[in-house]
Amino acid sequence: MSDNQTPMITLAGGGLVGSLLALILAKKGYRVEVYESRPDLRRVDISAGRSINLALANRGIKPLEQLGLMSKINDMIIPMRGRMVHVEGETATLQPYGQHEYDVIYSISRGELNSFLLTEAENTGLVTIHFDSKISQVDFDTNQLSIVQGEHSQTVSFDKLIGTDGANSVVRDAILALNDNSQLSVDVLDHSYKELHISPDSxxxxxxxxxxxxxxxxxxxxxxxxxxxxxxFTVTLFMHTQGETSFATVKDEATINAFFDAHFASIKPELENLVGTYIENPTGSMATIKCGPWNYADKGLIIGDAAHAIVPFHGQGMNCGFEDCQSIAEHFPAANEAESADWHALFANIAKLRKPNADAIADMALENYIEMRDSVIQDSFLQKKAFAFKLQQWFPARFTPRYAMVMFQHRPYQEAYALGKIHDRLLQELCESYSSVDELTQQDADTLLTRYGL
Ligand code: FAD
Incomplete structure (x- = not known):
């Protein structure tokens, strides 16, 4: 309980998830103190060539909608209705994400969305954001945080601490250190990424x-x-970190030009200041982080990338983090009931609900990399996709392709993952039994779905 009797929650990190969570908690009547290590991105450009835009999908949209924010975000988003696949020497083809015009995902600027959420949170009058304030240590015994602010450091107290401090979370480290059975796996992908740019036409x-x-x-x-x-357009190159064709070998004017001439000749002229941008922009690494427990008694909880960093190939990292926030919105009591709540049970319950789902999207995101960089041009993939769309068209209540379950529905990721495995076996059988979708009858499809328990 804070001095003025309004319960207070402290957040580590004011990124995408921290800023949304601050807003959600303030709407519930909590006072929120946010400590953010970076400067205020509304005043200082801190993008530094990293992930300038993101795909926002239904899971991320839901909490924004419930806060009544979508009408304000509408002019920040661009709908994307499918993948436009470019094969050298061929006309680009659109692979729609779904069969309905509303089966779209939205491109949005990371910085604009983060700024907007920070401002909305501050406007509640209940949220204080301390920028340039890096949490260097978390002490759950004394409920104190050590904060470094430039040359200075100070100690502040907290009652409840939620770690929204991203993939290198200090709150996660503190929680895991206190548990004898803690688990942490950090799998760094052997591929990295680099951002490039296509400027507008004249x-x-x-x-x-x-x-x-x-x-x-x-x-x-x-x-x-x-x-x-x-x-x-923000363009991202994903490639091996080391090896024959990798960021280690494509690294100077001659190798960059040769690489893009050999593999991306048609788009190369549009890439603005290709060599300069390539050399100047950082090469980012990607990792899958799975850990547990996500909470320490009734004092601390982690969500977002702090709890489950995933590779970006399903465009779900932020969406999953926003879904964590949604879960908190649904389960936390209003501030005026906070004192009688069982916070240990609340934190443990959020962790129990979310962790298996975070693990599932982590695995699906890894699988999606192979789909994006390779499978999308394979006949077998396109054939499966055609069968999947047909089944969805005939039996919408019984069959939704996995991609659509993840991007356009709210079915728990864990269920989508499990169902997707069944779908894959079924689609494989269809591909082996029929040479084209036109040969499949609705009755045969019905029988097959029943046989697979769908
Ligand atoms: P972060 O965004 O990392 O924010 C953490 C915040 O905490 C930061 O502001 C940081 O400065 C602060 N912080 C860290 N340590 C401390 C500390 N010790 N003290 C105080 N503050 C601290 N997701 C999607 O949903 N769709 C996409 O299309 C998508 N594309 C992506 C593309 C790329 C190339 C990458 C790398 C990621 C992508 N993601 C995407 C994932 C998405 O960026 C993350 O899941 C999301 O940013 C997680 O939000 P977060 O707030 O949990 O963590």
Whole structure:
């Protein structure tokens, strides 16, 4: 309980998840103190060539909708209706994400969304955000945080602490250190990424279709591009970190030019200041982090990337973190009932509900990398997709493709993952039994779905 009797919750980190959570908690009547290590991104440009835009999908939209924010976000988002697949020497083809016009995901600027959420949180009058304030130590025995602010450091007290401090979370470290049975796995992917840029045309318009997520799949590596509001695209190259064709070998003017000439000749002229941008922008690493427990008694909890960093290939990291926030919105009591709540049980329950789902999307995100960089151009993939769409069209209540379950529904990730495995076996059987979708009858499909328990 804080001095003025309004219960207070402390957040470590004011990134995407921390800023949304601060807002949600304030709407429930809590006072919220946020400690954020970086400067205020509304005043200082801190993007530094990393993940400028993101795909926002239904799971992330739900809490925003419930806070009545979607109407304010509408002019920040660009709908993407499918993957535009670019094969060298062929016309690009659109692979729609779903069969309905509302089966879209939205490109949004990370910085704009974060700024917007920080401002909305502050506007409640209950949220104080301390920028340039890095938490260096968490002490759950004394309920104190050590904070480094430039040259200075100070100690502050907390009652409840939620770690939204991202993949290198100090709150996670403190929670895991206190549990004899803690588990932590950090699997660093052997691929990295680098951001590039396509500027708008002379009219300020997008140079390629703006309502699609563009992919240039090349087997072991790929380029993707997501549209920005200003007519530009943020392009990301994903490639091995080490090895023959990798960030270790494609590294100077000659090798960059040769690599893009060999693999991305058609889009190369559009990549703004390719060599300069490539050399200047950092090469980012990606990891899957699974850990437990996510809470320490009634004092601490972690959510977002702090609890479950995943690779970005399903575009679900933020969406999953926002779903964590949604779970908190549904389970935490209003501030005026906080004193009588069993916080240990509340924290443990959030962790129990969310952890298996976070683990499932982590695995699906890894699988999706292979799909994006390779499978999307394989006939077998396209054939399975055609059968999947047909089944969904005939039996919408019994069959939704896994991608759509993850991106357009709210079915727990764990269920989507398990169902997806059954679907995969069924689709494999269809591909082996029929040479085209036209040969399949609705009655045969019905029988098959029943046989697979669907
Ligand atoms: P973060 O965004 O990492 O925020 C953590 C915050 O805590 C930061 O502001 C940091 O400064 C602060 N902090 C850290 N340590 C401390 C400390 N000790 N003290 C105080 N503050 C601290 N997700 C999607 O849903 N869709 C996408 O399309 C998508 N694309 C992606 C593309 C790439 C290339 C990458 C790398 C990720 C992508 N993601 C995507 C994932 C998404 O970026 C993350 O899941 C999301 O940012 C997690 O939010 P967070 O608030 O939990 O963590």
């Amino acid at each position: 009219q300020g318009q997008h140079k390629i279709d703006k309502q699609a997520l563009h992919i240039w799949p090349r087997g072991q590596f790929m380029l993707i591009a997501l549209p920005n509001q200003d007519g530009s």
